[in-house]
Amino acid sequence: LPILTSSAPILCSDGITMGYADGPSLSADIEMSNGGGEFIICPNTTLDVTGGAQISKSDILISCGGGIGDCIVTSSDDYGLYIGNDNETITNVTFDGLMFTGYNSTNNETSFVFADTGAGSNYTELGVVTFESCAFVGNQAAGLVLGAIGTLILEGCLFSYNAAELILVYTVLGDIEVYESDFDSNSALILISNLAGGEMTIKDSCFKDNFALLLALADTDEDDPSMDSSVAESSGNYEAGNLLTLCPGVSVGDDCILFDAFECRGGDSNSTGGPACYDESNLALGIEMGSSETGLYTVCNGTDFQSSVLVTTSDTVIACEEPLNCGFSDFFLTPALFVFNATNVTITGMKFVGYTGEDFVVGVAANKVYFEDCDFNDNFPSGNGTVFLNLGSNVTFTQCVFEGNAAESAVIVSEGGELVIEESDLSMNNVTEGGIVVALNDTKLSVTDTCMSDNNALGLVYVELEAGASLVDAFNNFGEDNTLTLASCDGFVMGESLACTPFDGTSCLFEVDDAIVSAAPSASGFSGTGAPTSAPVPSPSGSPTLAPVTPAPITPAPVTQVPTTSAPTSEPTKAKKKKKKGKKEKGGKPGKADKKGKKDKEDKKKGKKGKM
Numbered sequence: 001l002p003i004l005t006s007s008a009p010i011l012c013s014d015g016i017t018m019g020y021a022d023g024p025s026l027s028a029d030i031e032m033s034n035g036g037g038e039f040i041i042c043p044n045t046t047l048d049v050t051g052g053a054q055i056s057k058s059d060i061l062i063s064c065g066g067g068i069g070d071c072i073v074t075s076s077d078d079y080g081l082y083i084g085n086d087n088e089t090i091t092n093v094t095f096d097g098l099m100f101t102g103y104n105s106t107n108n109e110t111s112f113v114f115a116d117t118g119a120g121s122n123y124t125e126l127g128v129v130t131f132e133s134c135a136f137v138g139n140q141a142a143g144l145v146l147g148a149i150g151t152l153i154l155e156g157c158l159f160s161y162n163a164a165e166l167i168l169v170y171t172v173l174g175d176i177e178v179y180e181s182d183f184d185s186n187s188a189l190i191l192i193s194n195l196a197g198g199e200m201t202i203k204d205s206c207f208k209d210n211f212a213l214l215l216a217l218a219d220t221d222e223d224d225p226s227m228d229s230s231v232a233e234s235s236g237n238y239e240a241g242n243l244l245t246l247c248p249g250v251s252v253g254d255d256c257i258l259f260d261a262f263e264c265r266g267g268d269s270n271s272t273g274g275p276a277c278y279d280e281s282n283l284a285l286g287i288e289m290g291s292s293e294t295g296l297y298t299v300c301n302g303t304d305f306q307s308s309v310l311v312t313t314s315d316t317v318i319a320c321e322e323p324l325n326c327g328f329s330d331f332f333l334t335p336a337l338f339v340f341n342a343t344n345v346t347i348t349g350m351k352f353v354g355y356t357g358e359d360f361v362v363g364v365a366a367n368k369v370y371f372e373d374c375d376f377n378d379n380f381p382s383g384n385g386t387v388f389l390n391l392g393s394n395v396t397f398t399q400c401v402f403e404g405n406a407a408e409s410a411v412i413v414s415e416g417g418e419l420v421i422e423e424s425d426l427s428m429n430n431v432t433e434g435g436i437v438v439a440l441n442d443t444k445l446s447v448t449d450t451c452m453s454d455n456n457a458l459g460l461v462y463v464e465l466e467a468g469a470s471l472v473d474a475f476n477n478f479g480e481d482n483t484l485t486l487a488s489c490d491g492f493v494m495g496e497s498l499a500c501t502p503f504d505g506t507s508c509l510f511e512v513d514d515a516i517v518s519a520a521p522s523a524s525g526f527s528g529t530g531a532p533t534s535a536p537v538p539s540p541s542g543s544p545t546l547a548p549v550t551p552a553p554i555t556p557a558p559v560t561q562v563p564t565t566s567a568p569t570s571e572p573t574k575a576k577k578k579k580k581k582g583k584k585e586k587g588g589k590p591g592k593a594d595k596k597g598k599k600d601k602e603d604k605k606k607g608k609k610g611k612m
Contacts, residue, residue, distance in 0.1 A: 012042035017065035023047045030057055038063060041098070043070040052079035058090050058127065064097035068135055068158075074102035075112060078142075083129055084116035091117060091127025091150075099135045100146075108143035108165060112136075117150030118173070126150035126174050131157050138162065150174040151198070157181040164188040168212075170195060175232075177201040180265065187211040194229040195219045200250065204236040206264035211243045215259075216250040231257060238264045240281030243307075248285070258288055277321050279303045287313050299326040299350070308334045314342045314367075320349035323373055327351030328361075335363050339393075343367035347374060355379040355387070360413075365391040371400055376411075378404040385409070390443075392416035399423045406430040414443040418472075423449045425508075430455070435462040435493065439469040446473035451508040452490070453480045459487035465495030478505030 008029075009018045019040035020026040026039055026047070036059040041047070043066030055062075064071035073081065080103060084090055093115070103112040117127030130153040131146075139145050141164040146152075151174035158181065162168060168186055169176070170193040178201065183191055191212050194200040200218045207215050218229040231250050237259035239248045247256035262275050262282040277300035278286050286297055290313065301321040305328045311318070320326035327350050328336035336352055339345050343366060352375070355361040361379050374397075379387050387405050394417050401424065402411050411429050412419070419439060426436055436457050439445040445463060452460050460479055463469050471492055479490030487493040489500035 009040065010042075012065060014043050014066070017042055019045075019065045021045050023049070023053070026062075027053065030055060030060060030062075033057060033060075037061070040065045041071040043067075045070075046072040046074060048074055048076075049081050050075045050077050050079065052082060054082045054084070055093060056083075056085040056090065057093075058088075059092045061094045061096065062098070063095075066097075068097055068133060069099050071098050072102075073098055073100045076102060076104060078105040078107040078110045080105075080110070080112040080114070082114055082116070084114075085120045088120040089118055089125040089127050090115070090120070091129075093127070094130040094132060095134055096132045097134065098131075099137060101135075101137045101139060103139040103141060103145070105140070105142050110142075111144040111147045112139055112141060113146050114144075115148040115150060115152070117148065119149075123149070123173065128153065128174075130155065133157065135160070136162055139164075141165065144168070144170060147171070148174065148176075151176070153177045153179075154181050155179045158184070159186055159191075160184045162186045162188075166190075167193045169193070171198060172196050173198060175199045175201070178203070178205050180204045181206075182264075183207045183210055183215075185209045190214045190217050192216040193219060196221070196227045197229055199230050199232040200234075201232045202234050202237055202250065204261075204265050205238075207237070207239040207242060207259070208264070209241040209243075210245070213244060213246055214251050215239060215242065215245060215248065218250060218252045220253045234259070236261050236265070238262070238281075239285075258285060260285070260289055262286060262291065277301075280305045280307060283318070284309050284311075287311055287316055287318075301325050303327075304329055305336065306330070309337050311337070311339045311345055312342055315344045316342065317346040317348065318350065319346075323349030324351055324375055325349075327353060327375075328355075330354040330356075331361070332356045335359055336361050338363045339366045339369050341366060342369075346370040346372065348372040349374065351375045351377065352379065352387075353377050355381060357381060358383045358385050360385055360389040361387050363389045363391065364393040364395055366393045368394045368396075370396045370398070372398045374400045376400070376402045376405065380406050381408075383408065386411065386413045388412045390414040390417060390419055392441075394418040396420040397422065397424050400425075402426040402429060402436075404428050408433050410434040410436065410438040412437045414439050414445070416441040416443055418444045418446070420446045421450050422447075424451075426450070426452045426455065428454045429457070431457040433458065435459045437461045438464075439471075440464045440467060442468035442470075444470055444472045446471075447477055447492075448473060448475045449505075450477045451479070451505075452477070452482065452503075453508060454482065456483045457485075459484050459489060459493040459498075461492045462487075463492055463494050471501070474501065474504070476505045477503040478508045479503050480508070 009020055012019050012021060017040060019042040021042040030039060038061040041064050083093055100112060115129040117129065118125060128151040129148055132155045135158040136145060137160050139162045143166050145162055145164050146169045149172045152171045159168060167190045168188040172195045175198045176192065176194045178192065189212065191210060200216065202216060218231050221227040231252055234250050234257050238261040239259045249256050249258040275282065277298045279300045280303060283297060283299065286292065295315045296317045296319065299318060299320045303326045336355060345366060352361050360381065361376065376387050381387065386407050386409050387402065392415055405411050410431055411426065429436055434457065436452060436455050447461065460482060463471050474492060482490060487498045487500065489502065491500055491502035494501055
């Protein structure tokens, strides 16, 4: 904006507003003002700062005479708007109602708008620059979009569809304060950053659908703690749909202060009741904040999670509002769900579908975890991946279905703890180098009232006796039409000897053949003692074993824990659902017709899913 002689405001084209319709006139009057005053830009005015422009006076208010979008600031090169003066500290400069758009830089050391408030005092004094009701939209920056040496305040601003290779908004030495502002669909390494000291305040702001490693960073300096930035306040903030974000809140050193609102500026973020139901945007946050007084988190009907959920809070129940109409689908980078360092966690009525990563669909490294009425269908983990990995926890599956999964190592792997499978169905799965269920190390395994049919694997259920795994309870299980290439046993394969303990059920119903039960070994007879602790190894002939190579566990990133409200301490009541299997014939065992009906039903499933 070239500096010309002073010129008074004119009557704008709207016939109402007195203001400035061009950059030179505005710049001239600001420079001649000796500081102080309001300068109104006429509606429908575009100020082009290509090549660079400067504001070097304090106590200036530049406002738009119309609505947002009526007054535009733009630049088509690396240079933009500079606020500063080499001879004095610049402070109290405010922009109100302007839209900054069209910036397109290739220099990573430049910004669209940059305020160097302390240059005139050699940074012994710093000033304040404020943006009120402004919008930064559609800018492309090789480096940064908005920055300040000094304090930067954003009130009611919008940042949308901007792309910065480094940082979107930052301050150095001073504070950064963000109030009731929206960050939507931006991409950057960091959206907001406070560097080299100062305090960060973010209140009642929303972060949605951004592509960024960090939403907000209060930087710390290990070598010089005096240059650490800190968080003065973070409250009422909401985030949803952000990709690759390591911390859904403010990152401070190794800590993450989670954003705490359940909707965008939607009321009291500290409500102990929480929303009626949760979705992808607020489930993990709700659990972390302990927003439910009862510990029950109902997932909204139809919710399809596209990002991982980490559960670290005990006494938690996650239940789909309409059973099996909520779930996780099409994951390929990270597990869908991980329960870590918690006890008494129940997952009910959820689906886990379409995983193609190298690890596991669901992992548990906790104490007591229950899965009720859940489906694990059509997952295809690669490499040594598996559908479910238990890392020494006590896990119970009740009335769950594992169907149509394909894995190299196993469908369910337990590396210790207790694994209980009851009233469940594991059918039409394909495992190339292991069993459908594999109990390793010191796992205590119980399987009751469960069906396994039409699976392809080396064996059905492998119990690694030599490493201390044991079969504690086995009752009323049934298997049929399984293709087993190493241990042809519709039942439990006991250790390296591949001894078979057959299932005792007579059909895929809850019926037992007493003769088989009486002939089966007692549970205590399945425990191995004084045996090697490693998994069985291939024989010299190179024949395969049922013990898979277990995928390395994923260690969740540390998350700052927020104190939760009290929750129930009793174990969950196992609610019964409608049986997935047929009903018994009245007065006795089912006949061939019932078994045929079940087989026909499974044939239809095969036809629907296609041959594996």
